[in-house]
Amino acid sequence: MMSKMIEPITFTVPLSFEAHEIAQQCGKQSSPKKFKQVYLNTLAVYAVDFYLRCMGFETDWPVSDSRNPLMLKLMDVADLDIKQIGKIECCPVLPDADACQISYDAWGDRIGYIAVQLDQSLKQATLLGFTRTVAKQVPLDEMNSLEDLLIYMNRIKQLKPINLMNWFDDVFDAGWQVIDELLNPKQFEFRSFRSNNALPIDRGHKIDLGMQLAEHSVALIVSLPPEPELEVNIEIAVHPMGNQTYLPPGLKLMLINESEELLYQVESRKADNVIKFEFTPDLRELFSINIVLGDANVRQSFRL
Missing domain, CATH: 2.60.40 (Immunoglobulin-like)
Structure with a gap:
């Protein structure tokens, strides 16, 4: 039972034409398998970027590895740089998944990991929660709420x-x-x-x-x-x-x-x-x- 994930608030982001255009651009000149990985990662980052800006945080997606063609070619990353705070990883979650998969390439230099569930049509993404646990996968019912994420990020910002x-x-x-x-x-x-x-x-x-x-x-x-x-x-x-x-x-x-x-x-x-x-x-x-x-x-x- 996903009580931790359902009772706290979630946040749903429409995946606009702009989101898919960015994903298409980031994934170009890749093998079909790599293209799918980059495409889904990019949609997840787009959703988290939208959410954090709505919450008043300043992000800098262009300087993140997830917008760097060389890093995308070599690694499986979906990071988002947040000014004055650090990097957060945006992990795409498929509709029927019960755990958040965290790429080994993202195990370092992250303040945490956000689970972003993409619907079957890729028309919307729902932020489910976040974790600071570094592991190959984290069950969705063990994730912390988005409310905890905001408290955590504000605490980091205040301490810097x-x-x-x-x-x-x-x-x-x-x-x-x-x-x-x-x-x-x-x-x-x-x-x-x-x-x-x-x-x-x-x-x-x-x-x-x-x-x-x-x-x-x-x-x-x-x-x-x-x-x-x-x-x-x-x-x-x-x-x-x-x-x-x-x-x-x-x-x-x-x-x-x-x-x-x-x-x-x-x-x-x-x-x-x-x-x-x-x-x-x-x-x-x-x-x-x-x-x-x-x-x-x-x-x-x-x-x-």
Whole structure:
């Protein structure tokens, strides 16, 4: 009984003309057996790419081995590169199969494996679940849900440190937006790091704490001085988003060092419209920012 696979959500992707055109292109100049392998693999990657982009992740299929003609000729791969996270393997599953087959060529350099069931007509693909188990085959009823996959990928993304020195070269990580895109003027005012009337370098990231926030959304704002200095003073702030004027009471903003020690913490009160602090890390120092509300905890790591 596939209780693990049926009760959690699945996701079905229509396999459009574009999907088949890409599969045809990837499989050309191959033997009939190899053509079928590449064709089905490509449809599976197409479906996973569509799903992850719908879920807000940035993918880079063109740089993946599954779009490299030489790698496709030599190996059985269906990988998809996900920015800031890594590679995931997209394993095609035929309609009557009860297990996900994992190519030996994909046993390394993968954060996991997604089972993608293709229907008989190849008109649609259904993402069934994922596994981190490296094996020749994994029974479908032992796969983890897509919900677990999203939690897992977000955890990987949060643990990868953002290099703030890149911000001085106008190189920003995916998901970090200019302030005007996140907040209205009443929710944010520039007040720090003015030097010769120069504005700070700042970006914001929407933070989702799930049901703990009810109708509230918050933005994590990181501000740097206009130019790199011997000592870089950083301001960390959390603001309400949307139509909200105040932060939910009890929201904690924490500064954690590389040894997992709590260096600083500020907590919102009943009518706070911002919580923030400033600090000066050492060059190349790794630190993390935790935003906590009740049992929900979001972490983002940084490095100068």
